Amino acid sequence: MSSFTLPFEKPIAELESKLKELRSFSEGQDIDVSADIDRMQNTIEETRERIYKNLTAWQKVQVARHPLRPYTKDYLKEFTSDFTELHGDRIHRDDRAIIGGFATIGEQRVMVIGTQKGRDTKSNLECNFGCAHPEGYRKALRLMQLAARFNVPIITLIDTPGAFPGIESEERHIAEAIAVNLREMFTLPVPIIVAVIGEGGSGGALGIGIGDRVLILENAYYSVISPEGCAAILWKDRTYADKAAEALKLTAGDLLEMGLADEIIPEPVGGAHADPKAMAGLLKDALLKHLGELKDVPADQLLEQRYRKFRNMGVYGEDPPEEPPLPEQEPSEKADAASGDSSTKRTETEDTAESGKESEAEKPKDSEPA
Secondary structure (H helix, E strand, C coil): CCCCCCHHHHHHHHHHHHHHHHHHHHHHHCCCCHHHHHHHHHHHHHHHHHHHHCCCHHHHHHHHCCCCCCCHHHHHHHHCCCCEECCCCCCCCCCCCEEEEEEEECCEEEEEEEECCCCCHHHHHHHHHHCCCHHHHHHHHHHHHHHHHCCCCEEEEEEECCCCCCHHHHHCCHHHHHHHHHHHHCCCCCCEEEEEEEEEEHHHHHCCCCCCEEEEECCCEEECCCHHHHHHHHCCCHHHHHHHHHHHCCEHHHHHHCCCCCEEECCCCCCHHHCHHHHHHHHHHHHHHHHHHHCCCCHHHHHHHHHHHHHCCCCCCCCCCCCCCCCCCCHHHHHHHHHHHHHHHHHHHHHHHHHHHHHHHCCCHHHCCC
């Protein structure tokens, strides 16, 4: 089990501590308490299952950020046999926040691209805490175009709080790099499967997030802004992050309901960090299933479906109220009504003209100007 405990996991941690004490007592006193140990283990599993079945949106965000949660490299070690990493964007440098290369999943050759975080201070600095610079997105695009050239499907794994917002990132045009990726990913004539495995933050996630299928792990999230950032804007206080998480509708269930995700990949009880090997197996099965569904789709149809998929996102509206129909008239009645109106108008005009002539004739002559 992990040594890092989330706030809502404290009841589980307390039970595990008591279990450890019970085992230590049993070994030290040479007393058989196996029945109590089994009972305690069952209680721990029941408590964990109950807690993880009723997580709030903010608690799921905390699980997605768990420091022991599997990252892209962990999954590649588990379900790829010959991952060959490719480096650099051919313009500036190699951004370690995004890694990618050719690999084989099952019997399927693919190009895998994913965001990468670190486990300690050194690796986090190397990966910039999973926040990519512009060269990271340009490297990703270079690899995707390479995959398209060889007709190889593309898989992207997203786990980032967002693109790096620093000055050097702006100097090298981070917005342009992400925008170009969005445009070009719609034109790649090979299957693209996107999987959100942890954090899916803002444009940093969307920069490699255009695909024919969008999958999301059960306790991952995908949002235009972090809950803390949203709370700082709306309530001027980051402590309202839990309230913001509920309002943002960023959980896997919300995304599936709104049509922004195509499938939720279940996680082991206790989250992906509780059993990384089992989680890797579940993710592998989901990726192979969708690859099988997409591999025989013609390229033109694939591109059209991908375009329509994203064009249909975020469309909301209400049907206008129906107006009561006008009473219908028979054609003859309409003609009579029209002729009657015109004759009436003509008569009124003639009457006005005649009355005008009479009034001119009745005027006295001395009233005319000299």
